[in-house]
Amino acid sequence: MVGRGQRKRGDRSTRIRRCLLSLATVFLLFFAHRAQAVDINVFAAASLTEAFGQLARLAEHQHPGWHIDLQFGGSQQLAMQIEQGAPAAVFASADERWMRYLGDRGLLADEPQDFAHNRLVVIVPKANPARIEHIEDLARPGIKLVLGAAAVPVGRYSRDVLANLSGSAAFGPDYREHVLRNVVSEEQEVKGVVAKVELGEADAGIVYGSDVTAKVAGAVRMLPIPEPQNVTATYPIAIVKNAADLSAARAFVALVLSQEGQQVLDSHGLIPASLR
Amino acid sequence: MNDAPNPPRHHPLRRLGALGLLVGAALAAALFLSLLSLPLLSLFLRIPPAELLRRLAAPLVLQALRLSLITSVASTAAVALLGLPLAYLLAMREFTGKRVLSVLIDLPMVLPPTVAGVGLLLAFGRTGLVGAALAPFGVTIPFTMIAVVLAQAFVAGPFFINSARAGFESIDPRYLQAAATLRASPDYVFFRVLVPLCLPALLSGAAMTWARALGEFGATITFAGNLPGQTQTMPLAVYVALQTDLEAAVALSVILVIVAFTLLLILRTLPLRPRR
Numbered sequence: 001m002v003g004r005g006q007r008k009r010g011d012r013s014t015r016i017r018r019c020l021l022s023l024a025t026v027f028l029l030f031f032a033h034r035a036q037a038v039d040i041n042v043f044a045a046a047s048l049t050e051a052f053g054q055l056a057r058l059a060e061h062q063h064p065g066w067h068i069d070l071q072f073g074g075s076q077q078l079a080m081q082i083e084q085g086a087p088a089a090v091f092a093s094a095d096e097r098w099m100r101y102l103g104d105r106g107l108l109a110d111e112p113q114d115f116a117h118n119r120l121v122v123i124v125p126k127a128n129p130a131r132i133e134h135i136e137d138l139a140r141p142g143i144k145l146v147l148g149a150a151a152v153p154v155g156r157y158s159r160d161v162l163a164n165l166s167g168s169a170a171f172g173p174d175y176r177e178h179v180l181r182n183v184v185s186e187e188q189e190v191k192g193v194v195a196k197v198e199l200g201e202a203d204a205g206i207v208y209g210s211d212v213t214a215k216v217a218g219a220v221r222m223l224p225i226p227e228p229q230n231v232t233a234t235y236p237i238a239i240v241k242n243a244a245d246l247s248a249a250r251a252f253v254a255l256v257l258s259q260e261g262q263q264v265l266d267s268h269g270l271i272p273a274s275l276r
Numbered sequence: 277m278n279d280a281p282n283p284p285r286h287h288p289l290r291r292l293g294a295l296g297l298l299v300g301a302a303l304a305a306a307l308f309l310s311l312l313s314l315p316l317l318s319l320f321l322r323i324p325p326a327e328l329l330r331r332l333a334a335p336l337v338l339q340a341l342r343l344s345l346i347t348s349v350a351s352t353a354a355v356a357l358l359g360l361p362l363a364y365l366l367a368m369r370e371f372t373g374k375r376v377l378s379v380l381i382d383l384p385m386v387l388p389p390t391v392a393g394v395g396l397l398l399a400f401g402r403t404g405l406v407g408a409a410l411a412p413f414g415v416t417i418p419f420t421m422i423a424v425v426l427a428q429a430f431v432a433g434p435f436f437i438n439s440a441r442a443g444f445e446s447i448d449p450r451y452l453q454a455a456a457t458l459r460a461s462p463d464y465v466f467f468r469v470l471v472p473l474c475l476p477a478l479l480s481g482a483a484m485t486w487a488r489a490l491g492e493f494g495a496t497i498t499f500a501g502n503l504p505g506q507t508q509t510m511p512l513a514v515y516v517a518l519q520t521d522l523e524a525a526v527a528l529s530v531i532l533v534i535v536a537f538t539l540l541l542i543l544r545t546l547p548l549r550p551r552r
Contacts, residue, residue: 077519188519
């Protein structure tokens with residue numbers, strides 16, 4: 001009995017040893033893998049969701065071992081997070097204001113470079129419950145309009161457009177005020193505006209042209225804003241001061257600015273900076 | 277160990293053990309209390325009282341505070357009114373599906389509030405299950421104060437129902453039998469015997485529901501949107517401020533903490549001994 005018990009115990013200890021050995025191997029492999037992996041945290045404006053998703057895949061494909069963590073949000077929110085110490089390596093903003101905000105506080109590692117532009121459009125749900133046929137209709141009382149909040153780039157651009165339209169004879173000086181009276185929600189990023197219109201809860205919203213992706217286009221209708229009164233959004237990109245891996249961050253920014261990167265942006269409805 | 281004689285009652289070692297336990301408990305309590313109080317203390321240290329008063333006078337803050345108080349009281353009242361019969365049923369009757377019903381009532385406490393918001397949109401939104409039926413009558417719920425109240429009631433309801441149910445269950449049925457033998461009518465028994473006996477449980481449940489409603493964020497911003505004066509409650513105002521102005525966010529947070537603490541303290545100190 002005793003002998004059998006001992007042999008059993010011997011078996012068990014061998015098994016445990018083998019188990020530990022394989023665990024150690026897994027750990028070693030894991031850390032060896034981690035050692036050569038490069039993590040790049042990219043903070044990008046919500047309107048870049050689709051384009052930067054593809055750019056990240058492209059970068060990971062070109063640089064085996066790279067892992068790109070994308071964080072999308074309103075540019076104002078991302079800028080505040082970076083100011084509070086969020087570990088971003090690259091910041092791509094939907095306007096110059098929030099890039100300057102970080103630059104003024106000495107939080108950027110290099111000069112921002114403009115990499116893309118965008119134009120604004122009015123969208124209404126396909127069913128168009130409020131029967132909005134022209135952007136003049138946005139001033140009609142009772143319309144449920146959703147805009148970005150004033151601090152959000154798209155919200156500021158939208159208000160600029162409304163001011164421009166009010167300045168034109170066709171719309172009249174009261175246009176802006178009447179339209180703003182119809183606002184039922186101020187979203188914290190442009191995708192929030194898109195979602196409310198897509199769901200049919202809002203009668204209309206103002207978003208970027210690039211937000212009307214193939215998927216969104218199935219649910220909404222676009223109303224153009226007259227060219228002279230439309231505004232051009234400018235997207236700067238920069239490396240954040242405390243980037244974990246400066247050279248990798250630089251390589252990612254270079255990819256965004258490269259011809260290949262600009263083509264990706266173009267294919268997602270943004271206006272490549274190289275074209276202007 | 278087993279052979280060792282039990283130490284006498286006041287053995288020094290045992291005394292030492294008791295002391296150790298006491299010290300350990302005190303340490304654990306202190307750690308937990310610091311986890312609770314440090315964030316609150318940090319909020320208060322961040323902002324001078326004069327600045328706080330100045331912020332309190334801002335129309336945006338007053339609007340948000342008023343909206344928060346009105347909606348949270350309304351949702352608590354609605355939950356108390358509609359939840360009381362349900363709590364009574366769950367406590368006093370046996371029926372099939374009772375367990376499923378209980379889980380269903382608990383569910384909002386576990387669900388991420390954003391999920392609740394999406395669900396509310398799909399039910400009460402303009403194109404939603406109920407919302408589409410209401411639309412022909414000109415009733416739209418999203419982006420209104422009603423939506424805020426619905427979101428709060430959905431998320432905070434379980435706290436009242438569970439507390440009320442536990443209160444009803446704790447009542448000795450002999451009290452009710454005694455009342456019945458004295459030929460008290462069922463509604464007399466309910467309102468003059470059961471409810472007074474359960475008053476502390478009902479009120480503490482209402483206080484918990486009210487507190488949860490006051491802090492509601494995720495379901496509100498998803499379902500009711502964010503518009504100052506209409507649907508922007510205090511938590512939403514804090515979130516929005518946090519994206520552009522940290523100091524304003526701190527001021528709003530401190531105000532919310534003071535209001536919540538004061539009201540909960542008042543509720544706790546009300547003379548509410550069960551009249552047994």
